[in-house]
Amino acid sequence: xxxxxxxxxxAEAWARLxxxxxxxGALCFVGLLAxxxxxxxxxxxxxxxxxxxxxxxxxxxxxxxxxxxxxAIFARDRFRGTYPQNLRDKDPESWAIWPLVFQDPYRAVxxxxxxxxxxxxxxxxxxxxxxxxxxxDQYGVDVFAKMVHGTTIALxxxxxxxxxxxTIGILVGAAGGYFGGWVDMLSSRVTEVVMCVPxxxxxxAFIAILEKPTIWHTMAILGATGWTGIARLTRGEFLxxxxxxxxxxxxxxxxxxxxxxxxxxxxxxxxxVLVPVTFGIASAILAExxxxxxxxxxxxxxxxxxxxxxxxxxxxSMWWLVVFPGTAIFLTVLAYNLVGEGLQEATDxxxxxxxx
Amino acid sequence: MTAPLxxxxxxxxxxxxxxxRLPAVDGVSLTIDRGRTLGLVGxxxxxxxxxxxxxxxxxxxxxxxxxxxxxxxxxxxxxGAAATDLVTLPEPRLRExxxxxxxxxxxxxxxxxxPVFTVGDQIAEAVLLHRPVGRAAARARAxxxxxxxxxxxxxxxxxxYPHQLSGGMRQRVMIAIALACDxxxxxxxxxxxxxxxTIQAQILELLAELRRRLGTAILLITHDLGVVAETCDDVxxxxxxxxxxxAPAARLFANPLHPYTIGxxxxxxxxxxRAAGPLxxxxxxxxxxxxxxxxxxxxxxxxxxxxxxxxxxxxxFLEVEPGHFVRCPFTRPST
Numbered sequence: 001x002x003x004x005x006x007x008x009x010x011a012e013a014w015a016r017l018x019x020x021x022x023x024x025g026a027l028c029f030v031g032l033l034a035x036x037x038x039x040x041x042x043x044x045x046x047x048x049x050x051x052x053x054x055x056x057x058x059x060x061x062x063x064x065x066x067x068x069x070x071x072a073i074f075a076r077d078r079f080r081g082t083y084p085q086n087l088r089d090k091d092p093e094s095w096a097i098w099p100l101v102f103q104d105p106y107r108a109v110x111x112x113x114x115x116x117x118x119x120x121x122x123x124x125x126x127x128x129x130x131x132x133x134x135x136x137d138q139y140g141v142d143v144f145a146k147m148v149h150g151t152t153i154a155l156x157x158x159x160x161x162x163x164x165x166x167t168i169g170i171l172v173g174a175a176g177g178y179f180g181g182w183v184d185m186l187s188s189r190v191t192e193v194v195m196c197v198p199x200x201x202x203x204x205a206f207i208a209i210l211e212k213p214t215i216w217h218t219m220a221i222l223g224a225t226g227w228t229g230i231a232r233l234t235r236g237e238f239l240x241x242x243x244x245x246x247x248x249x250x251x252x253x254x255x256x257x258x259x260x261x262x263x264x265x266x267x268x269x270x271x272x273v274l275v276p277v278t279f280g281i282a283s284a285i286l287a288e289x290x291x292x293x294x295x296x297x298x299x300x301x302x303x304x305x306x307x308x309x310x311x312x313x314x315x316x317s318m319w320w321l322v323v324f325p326g327t328a329i330f331l332t333v334l335a336y337n338l339v340g341e342g343l344q345e346a347t348d349x350x351x352x353x354x355x356x
Numbered sequence: 357m358t359a360p361l362x363x364x365x366x367x368x369x370x371x372x373x374x375x376x377r378l379p380a381v382d383g384v385s386l387t388i389d390r391g392r393t394l395g396l397v398g399x400x401x402x403x404x405x406x407x408x409x410x411x412x413x414x415x416x417x418x419x420x421x422x423x424x425x426x427x428x429x430x431x432x433x434x435x436g437a438a439a440t441d442l443v444t445l446p447e448p449r450l451r452e453x454x455x456x457x458x459x460x461x462x463x464x465x466x467x468x469x470x471p472v473f474t475v476g477d478q479i480a481e482a483v484l485l486h487r488p489v490g491r492a493a494a495r496a497r498a499x500x501x502x503x504x505x506x507x508x509x510x511x512x513x514x515x516x517y518p519h520q521l522s523g524g525m526r527q528r529v530m531i532a533i534a535l536a537c538d539x540x541x542x543x544x545x546x547x548x549x550x551x552x553x554t555i556q557a558q559i560l561e562l563l564a565e566l567r568r569r570l571g572t573a574i575l576l577i578t579h580d581l582g583v584v585a586e587t588c589d590d591v592x593x594x595x596x597x598x599x600x601x602x603a604p605a606a607r608l609f610a611n612p613l614h615p616y617t618i619g620x621x622x623x624x625x626x627x628x629x630r631a632a633g634p635l636x637x638x639x640x641x642x643x644x645x646x647x648x649x650x651x652x653x654x655x656x657x658x659x660x661x662x663x664x665x666x667x668x669x670x671x672x673f674l675e676v677e678p679g680h681f682v683r684c685p686f687t688r689p690s691t
Contacts, residue, residue: 009472009517180417243416245467252412252462253482253533254455256448263481267472 016346023342044145051096105149108140135320149303158281164223169230177238199225237269271347278340367424378645382597395588459534465526469518476514482536501532524555596653603680
């Protein structure tokens with residue numbers, strides 16, 4: 001007892017979490033996914049990660065994140081998205097660092113676009129091979145490149161929609177739980193109303209109304225409907241903690257309501273709230289893939305995992321269109337659920353007491 | 357005779373529940389002089405904790421202070437200035453009093469500290485709330501306070517979390533927090549109830565010593581008459597929301613006058629723990645607030661009650677000898 005190093009709640013929870021091999025494995029997988037999502041344009045693409053052109057250094061690969069990030073000079077010089085030949089022809093002095101895999105998630109690679117490389121096979125001939133690790137779809141687009149870029153979309157959907165949901169949920173739940181009375185009455189009723197809204201149906205309705213539905217609309221709706229569980233949990237935690245002795249002690253020491261909420265209640269309520277957020281990320285990813293699978297995802301060309309599955313629906317003989325994205329979705333959702341479960345066990349005080 | 361540090365006059369705190377209005381504190385008057393220790397004793401549910409919470413207006417809903425005044429005398433360096441009524445003080449000003457001029461110690465040291473912050477952080481927070489000092493100075497003050505409350509190895513404890521400390525150590529930290537801003541009064545609500553007996557003695561000794569060194573007045577709330585005998589200058593005995601007897605501690609123990617006080621003292625085991633025969637008890641139970649009897653609230657359990665007088669009117673709080681007040685017309689000092 002006297003020699004235990006001084007550790008905070010989160011350090012303790014972390015120490016318990018890393019003792020579970022399954023949770024650690026899942027956490028590593030989630031970390032790997034995050035790395036792939038951030039580095040996607042450097043892993044698979046046809047735009048140089050870095051290149052020197054007419055005396056200046058550019059990073060055209062950023063164009064994969066958003067069109068406006070691609071340096072304008074390449075559009076002015078009529079590159080039309082194909083870099084290797086154009087770079088050499090228009091500036092013999094130029095050099096470039098290329099992505100690990102020269103394949104584009106949005107179009108098929110053409111004959112001799114990369115010196116000596118044949119065009120991507122299309123229409124079901126693109127079995128997995130050396131150049132197309134996971135095969136190609138019916139248009140000849142490389143599945144591996146699509147999946148790498150699809151990771152960005154999947155994680156973005158999960159993190160952005162749950163970030164939004166957590167923000168709304170914590171604010172609503174904290175207000176209701178701490179202040180009680182009519183504030184609680186109002187926030188609880190609003191929560192119950194929102195809980196009755198089926199998010200998928202709402203998204204379908206929005207897609208029908210919107211002229212150009214994007215992935216951001218999906219995230220916004222998933223976030224705006226997915227906060228109810230978090231709000232209820234936060235409310236419960238705040239109700240419990242509001243009565244706790246240390247909150248009373250803080251008030252007796254002269255702390256104001258804002259300080260009590262932010263410093264004394266919220267940090268103690270955060271651990272149980274983190275668990276549904278993790279599970280929520282998994283279900284948001286699943287919701288987005290379901291929508292894309294049904295054909296209501298972002299319009300083509302899109303690299304979403306769900307739209308790959310949708311392509312497979314009409315080309316059932318191309319098994320690689322099912323197996324690889326399906327496995328990716330399965331593993332990702334499983335990993336987030338395992339992380340959530342690990343967190344739950346690591347932060348639950350009852351389980352902690354039992355172990356002593 | 358200087359003005360008292362804290363004067364409670366006719367305090368009424370009631371809880372408005374679906375079952376009706378429950379007056380947990382019903383007309384309590386108390387005075388605490390500077391640097392003295394007042395013990396407030398009574399059984400569970402008699403309203404002593406609600407009285408303590410009322411002083412800092414910390415009574416949780418549905419509890420409301422309905423009437424009365426709680427007058428806090430001016431700070432030590434401004435003696436002679438007017439007293440402040442805490443009942444009507446606006447909330448922001450009240451926050452300056454809480455922790456600044458009145459510190460509070462709670463019953464449960466295990467749950468009165470925030471589990472996610474270090475001991476040092478929590479003491480420093482109490483300092484920062486009231487003093488215009490920087491983080492480093494607050495931390496230095498925290499260390500000084502831990503030394504003051506005689507916590508072993510204070511430098512290391514500063515960076516430890518509450519769960520790493522024992523109950524007695526945590527209560528010392530709570531005392532350090534209560535003393536952080538040199539308050540004039542410390543309200544200690546059963547500070548030793550949750551601790552084991554040897555630790556109880558240490559904590560009481562510490563409180564007595566701090567009072568001598570710092571000149572802090574203490575309102576000690578307890579149900580333990582032994583604790584009162586050892587530490588208090590004055591004692592007030594509370595029964596069913598009212599003070600029934602108040603006197604200097606020595607006088608009260610030597611010459612209890614109210615039948616309830618006599619009953620309480622008689623229900624204690626003798627010195628050395630050896631009882632001469634079975635302990636005497638007071639028949640019956642403390643009634644819950646919705647069943648408070650009329651007149652003297654003790655009369656259904658009282659051996660000397662004369663009906664119907666005792667059930668008809670609330671007895672006056674009479675000064676039967678200097679400094680000795682009793683709410684019972686049938687007892688007189690036996691000098």
